[in-house]
Amino acid sequence: MRVRGAGVLMALMVAAAIVGCGSGGGGDTVEELPAQPAGKAEVANFDGVHSGEVELALEIDRYKKKPEEINMRILGNFIKGEEGELPQMDLAIESNGDLAGNNVEFLSGPLLRSDKWIVNFDGKVYEPDHATYEELKSKLEAAQEEEGDAGNAMACVEAAEGFSVTDAVHHVSFEGKGETLDGKKVETVGADLDVSAAIDELIRLGEESPGCQAQLEAVGLPPKAELKELEQELKGSLTAARLTLSLDKHGVVRYFKILANAELPHNEELEVELVMRLNRVNEVTELPNTHGYTPYPALLKQFGLDNQDVQQADAGEIYVGVLGVLADRLFGREEG
Secondary structure: OOOHHHHHHHHHHHHHHHHHHHHHHHHOOOOOOOOOHHHHHHOOEOOOOOEEEEEEEEEEEEEOOOOEEEEEEEEEEEEOOOOOOOOEEEEEEEEEEEEOOEEEEEEEEEEEOOOOEEEEEOOEEEOOOHHHHHHHHHHHHHHHOOOOOOOOOOHHHHHOOOOOHHHHEEEEEEEEEEEOOOOOEEEEEEEEEOHHHHHHHHHHHHHHOHHHHHHHHHOOOOOHHHHHHHHHHHHHHEEEEEEEEEEOOOOEEEEEEEEEEEEEOOOEEEEEEEEEEEEOOOOOOOOOOOOOOEOHHHHHHHOOOOHHHHHHOOHHHHHHHHHHHHHHHHHOOOOO
8 A cells, every 4th residue: 555545544544533522312302322233323413512622633654664753732722603504613733753755844823703713823813804704704604504515614424414424433432431521420332333334424425415525535535436446455465454433421522532544565564543532521611812913814825825826716615625735734735
């Protein structure tokens, strides 16, 4: 499997988490976890989560003569918007390491409030003027009303309705009880992840939702033909793919970890680990206030845009463009 498999395998893992955990539970509130491990996995969901503190950590390790790795982390608070509204969030996004000749050192932090947006990008702090802010907000909020729109942040989750995490795992087992970092009791199950099923679901999402397809392509997912080729490569090289889920009494996913190992040609090995923690559920009620200092057009230039481009672009073009630039910076991909 070529090194490109690292980024693709990561995208598969993220998608498995989104479509599995994000759409599980059927939208019904879980009063009590089922007794059987497979039942617990089947009800995994994020229903009723309106705010919280989230941490996502991704580590990619490539072992050869000189070990290489990339570490990425997203940490911060979020408040879910009402229907048709954008969420509020205060995040720190960082990535560093060296993989396949790509040196990565990136740090950013968006603060998105209901009344203003502030972006810390490559060491500078930006804030759009009021008119630009209102125009961007109006476009992006309108897109949230359009199911499957490329500017709808939930396009892939909406396309995955009806898909359960149990559709992409085998041999679910109970792994014990414990507590989250904020002291909530959880039960943990583990299962073998069926990567072929995850790939098939990704293909289906793209075929049924052009908006989701555009978003997946922006973060580096290849077209269908290459995905099927990768599926065959993984069958021969993947040595392990494991999913671990910790659920509270309502089935809300408070922790998950996906760990995958693959043997590459020439005695090389690849390990990819994705971890999510969700704490302070429905306890976050306010985000900090601050101001930007660098003229906003300077930030647009970082994304290859200017004010006129933003005025003419639709929400999908803006959102997909931001995803693409962010993925490039996180992975150290070359521009163009």
